[in-house]
Amino acid sequence: MKEAAEMSDVLTIVNMIPNLSSGETNQDSEPNLAVNPANPLEIAGTAFTPSPNAGSKNSPIFYSKDGGSTWSLKDLIAGTPVRDQTLRFATTSGNLYAGVLWGGGGISSINFDILRTNDFSGATTMFRMATRKNDDQPFVQAATVPSGPGAGKDRVYVGSNDHAPVNIPATVDQSLDAAIAAPATSTFVIEGRTVARDGFQTRPAIHLNGTVYALFYAVLPGFASFDVVVVRDDNWASGATPYTALTDPGDLNQGLRIATGINNPFLGLNIGQQRIGGDLSIAVDPNNSAVVYACWGDQTGGTYTLYVRKSTDSGATWSGNLRSIANATNPALAINEAGRLGFVYQQVTGLAPGQRWETMLELTTNDFGSISTYTLANTPASTPAAGFQPYIGDYLYMMAVGRSFYGIFSANNTPDNANFPNGVKFQRNANFTTKTLLATDNVTPVAVSIDPFFFKVTPGTGRVVTGIADKGNFGHVCLGSFTDEELTIDNGGTAMLSITSITSSSPDFLTPSVLSYPIKLGVGDAIELPIRFEPTGLGLKAAIITVFSNDPAGPHKVHVSGMAQGPKLNLLIADTGNFGHVCVGSFRDEPLILNNGSHCGLTVTGATSSSPDFLVPEALFYPLLIGAGASLPLPIRFAPKSFGAKGATITVTSTDPGSPHDILVKGEAPSGKLAVTGSLCFGGVKACCRTERVISICNVGECALHVTSVAFKRKSHHWKLVHNPFPATLQAGSCLALTVCYKANEHCPRACELIITSDDPTMPVRTLDVMAYTIWDECGCKHEGHEHHKCGCEECCDDCCDDDDKKDDE
Incomplete structure (x- = not known):
């Protein structure tokens, strides 16, 4: 059953032969891989690959510094020809450790070295920490002590089959301080029973809390059957008698027997040109050292089958078979930091001569109750013809760093997309149309052979991809109003995207109310959510909209801005x-x-x-x-x-x-402006006679002039205004005539003032002098009843003058 959609994965497969080695046709089998946990971009690999440098006395490793996308060959191992090799980086130090077999001849003459390096330039070979002969299948594990006693020290454990004693037992060579200039190594036999011998494989596994496991085959006397045995140490195997934490309740010997009475073909069986000499793999949960899985091979019943079991009590008891795979070999187990189990193996399918090697990867989170299954390769089993054994290798390898799985396998290298249903990348020259390998000239055909292939499984993750109009600029928005823009959130990842929260850094930008989180989006799905710009003040506004989700890249930030305007x-x-x-x-x-x-x-x-x-x-x-x-x-x-x-x-x-x-x-x-034209100077007037003068009272201003009064300053019988039109309003530019009459009967001339009152603000009262005098002569008149008083003049009034006027007031 397929795992849930949330567990979708990204699978990468790369043929590791470098382009400069495009012409090689070696049987590059028995691969192994090491990923630097402190820098997963740095990866090393090995296979039965000779140096590409003619005449070199050293053996190469494959090296990648870009996470496995590209590979080069570095002659780092002193010695040739190459034999079994395994590699492992320590957890944090960056040191690469190797267990290596090299040299010609049989086991007794083959060299077994434990090596170390952190220089991948190829200028120097790896430092030899220890060396001896008579060992088989060295399998290395390494870790850096994270804390407590020994913190910072590199621990190295190399499981092997030591042929030196007669019974050829399972052995662990180890160094508890492997990074120093001259590290010490110790050798411990972990077989505690009387056996005919032990199998080729001794597989250690390390937990960073100091728990060390090792898994091996015990061959019972007479080679009648095999037991699968696991040992454990709880303190970095640092005591005088390590690997004794587990005792079998049946025979009270060191190590617990997971399975008994199995039939190991022990080089007596071939499937798909591959000899079978037994298979073992062990993996411990990085989150819980008590959880450990083991896999082995058994030919009981006539079919060679791989079995997987599990312990949840540090190896003391084991489950029944969780998984069984017939006609398969080269198992590898690994557990990532999320507790997800990876299981890779190579299985022969079909009938000869059309048999095929299927390299399969299974991933599970519930002990194979549901499985994500990937075919890494499906290649012909009959070609190329085996040049030596093992054909594709006695082992391959897979490990987990974080949530990702990294692995290596060897297979037929025909450039045929049908052989790699999940895709593949070749570095060496290859024509997938003609299904032909090509030499370095990219023209000359090259024969099919066995190559190592790197694979990486990155667990499927949701990936937040957002879109918003005009780069998040909401434009101008009036204070007291709002505008909405749609924020599009797309799942551009490879698994379910779970959005747990959406926040804004400013109260001016409001995120939508969501009834309940999370919002889940399938792969390729999208959702539009309104973001509201409702400014609380004037001016340029900006905010960061943060989308929290299970995207491993972390919270996704969207910058938004807008201008808050008020009316102007x-x-x-x-x-x-x-x-x-x-x-x-x-x-x-x-x-x-x-x-x-x-x-x-x-x-x-x-x-x-x-x-x-x-x-x-x-x-x-x-x-x-x-x-x-x-x-x-x-x-x-x-x-x-x-x-x-x-x-x-x-x-x-x-x-x-x-x-x-x-x-x-x-x-x-403005006001009216008074102007007077005409003269009020009468001069001399014959006695007892009247005379008149006319003046014009005018308004020469811009506005009406209100003449409220025109009158003599004091009463006089000698002066009179004739036809006085005032008070009157004079419009601008208008005039009114005023007649002034003088009656000449004054004995002595006396001045009189004419007073003009108006609303001319510059001169509201205008005084005009009125001047006249009486001319007395001999023909002047005489009033009956009184005598004329002389005032410098003796003449009398002329009889022709009107004598009705009364005498002037004294």
Whole structure:
């Protein structure tokens, strides 16, 4: 059954032969791999691959510094020809350790070295920590002590089959401080029973809390059957008698028997050109050292089958078979930091001569209750013909770093996409159309052979991909209103995306209310969520919208911005607010333009004037609404109450944040201007006679002149105003005539003043001198009943003069 969609994976497969070795046709089998946990981009690998450098006395390793995408060969191992090799990086130190067999001849002459390096330039070979002969299948594990006693030290454990004693037992060579200049190594036999011998494989496994496991085959006397035995140490195997934490309850010997009475073919069986000499793999859960899985091979029943079991109590008891795979070999187990189990194996399918090697990967989180299954390769089993054994290797390898699985296997290298249903990348020259390998010239055909292939499984993860219009710029938004933009969230990953929260760094930008989290999006699915820009103040606003999810890249941030605008009131009036000249009692209106200079609606709430000479209109209803960019004329009336220069401040209140706004207005209230034409100088007048003079009283000002009175300053019988039209209002430019009469009966000349009163502010009272004198002569008149008084003149009044006038007041 397929695992849930959340567990979708990204699978990468790479043919590791470098391009410069495109012409090679070696049987590059028996692969092994090491990933640097401190830097997963750095990976090393081995196979039965000779040096590409002619005449080299060293053996190469495959080296990648880009996570396995590309590979080169580095001659780091001193010695040739290459034999069994395994590699492992320590956890944090960056040191690479190797258990290596090299040299010609049989077991007794083959060299077994434990090596170390952190220099991958190829300039020097690996440092030899220990060396001896008579060992088989060295299998290395390494770790750096994370804390406590020995913190920072590299521990190295190499399981092998030591042929030196007669019974050839399972052995662990180890160094508890492997990174120093001259590290010490110790050898421990972990077989505690009397056996005929032990199998080729001794497989250690390390947990960072110091628990060390080792798994091996015990061959019972007479080679009748085999037992699968696991040993354990709980303190880095640092005591005098390590690997004794497990005792079998059946025979009370060191190590617990997981399975008994199995049939190991022990090089007596071939499947798909591959000899079978037994298979073992062990893996411990990095989160719990008590959880450990083991796999072995058994030919019981006539079919060679791989079995997987599990212990949850540090190896003391084991489950039944969780998984069984027939006609398969080269198992590898690994557990990632999420507790996900990886199981890789190579299985022969079909019938000869059409048999095929299927390299399979299974991933499970529930002990194979559900499985994600991947075919890494499906290649012909009959070609190329085996040049030696093992054909594809006595082992392959897989390990976990973080949540990812890394592995290596060897297989037929025909460039045929059908052989790699999940895709493959070749470094060496290959034509997938013609299914032909090519030499370094990319022209010459090259025979099919066995190559090592790297694979990596990155667990499927959701990936947040977002989109928003105009790079998140919401544009201009009016204060008190809002606008929404759709934030599109797409799952661009390879598994379910689970969104757990969406937040905003500013109250001006509001994220949607979600009834319940998480929001789940399948691969390729998308959702649109509204983000609201509702500014709380004016000016440029910005925020970060953060999407929290299971995207391993962490929270995804979207930058948004917008401009918060308020309405803007502009006041405009003609001639800088100068109303000019307006007469008192008159008025002039000028429109005050109220302009909304923004994108937001403006509300005018009132208008006032600081002077009664300037009147604002009476609005029946406030407020007045002015749309974006629109204008409203507001009539201002200049109706002066008095003369002179006038000024006022018109104040408009509105929803503009800068309210209130003032504008100055002014005007002039001119008056009428009195002017008098004509003369009031009568000169001499014959006694007892009358004479008249006419003057014009005029308004030479801009406005009406109100003449309220024209009269003599004092009463006199000698002076009289004839047809006096005043009081009267003189319009601008108009005149009224006034006749002044003089009766010449004064004995002595006396001046008289004519007083003109008006509203001319410059001279509201105008005094005019009226001058005349009486001419007395011999023909002057004589009044009956009195005598004439002489005042420097002896003449009498002429009888022709009117004698009705009474005598002047004394």
